[in-house]
């Protein structure tokens with residue numbers, strides 16, 4: 286079998302013109318290539334020791350990769366049969382360090398987004414069961430929630446309304462703002478899922494919203510009015526959804542696919558769950 290490394294200026298994977306960066310990405314994106322470069326970073330290695338360091342990858346694949354890396358001028362083969370990085374090869378390793386740092390930031394940004402609960406979620410805290418919550422029940426919850434939120438904050442002083450029970454826990458007004466935004470965002474998400482095939486949903490980024498939207502400085506009456514209107518809009522939307530439409534789906538992060546019925550249940554759950562948060566401020570350690 287003959288093997289050929291990508292060459293700048295000639296068609297490569299992802300580029301008909303073979304732009305140098307695309308040729309480099311084609312080369313470095315080949316299976317095991319980065320690992321081979323990495324294992325050679327400290328000096329020359331013979332074929333078998335290199336194979337061992339690469340978790341015993343097959344001889345034929347290692348031979349193919351080494352041939353490509355020699356053609357690409359990143360590796361040389363010494364007369365004794367050992368392989369070593371050239372200056373270009375060492376430069377490729379150096380060039381990858383910023384990408385390595387960036388990938389750490391990327392992973393952290395994804396990990397910072399709390400995972401979506403599963404389709405069959407049962408909440409330990411408020412007791413809401415997704416399998417036992419149908420569209421009609423969710424609509425009933427949305428109908429009753431605004432009055433329940435009004436009642437929950439009716440007796441609170443302004444200071445109590447804005448007091449965080451503990452540093453990481455929102456105040457009552459912040460929860461009201463959050464639920465208002467959840468109802469608006471889920472109205473958008475449901476409309477998006479009805480209009481597109483398998484749309485990608487943008488994360489809500491709750492804490493960022495709370496800061497940017499100055500949740501804790503908002504006026505109680507205005508927030509309650511907006512929450513009431515948002516709940517009514519969402520309720521009107523889900524009331525018209527057919528059983529077939531409930532099976533449509535959307536994704537958020539990779540692997541997070543959820544049905545439209547889940548979106549309905551989740552929106553109702555957020556309302557119920559945070560009503561409980563306001564009615565029973567969290568005790569430390571709960």
Ligand SMILES: [Zn+2]
Pocket residue numbers: 408409410411412413554557558
């Ligand atoms: Zn809950």
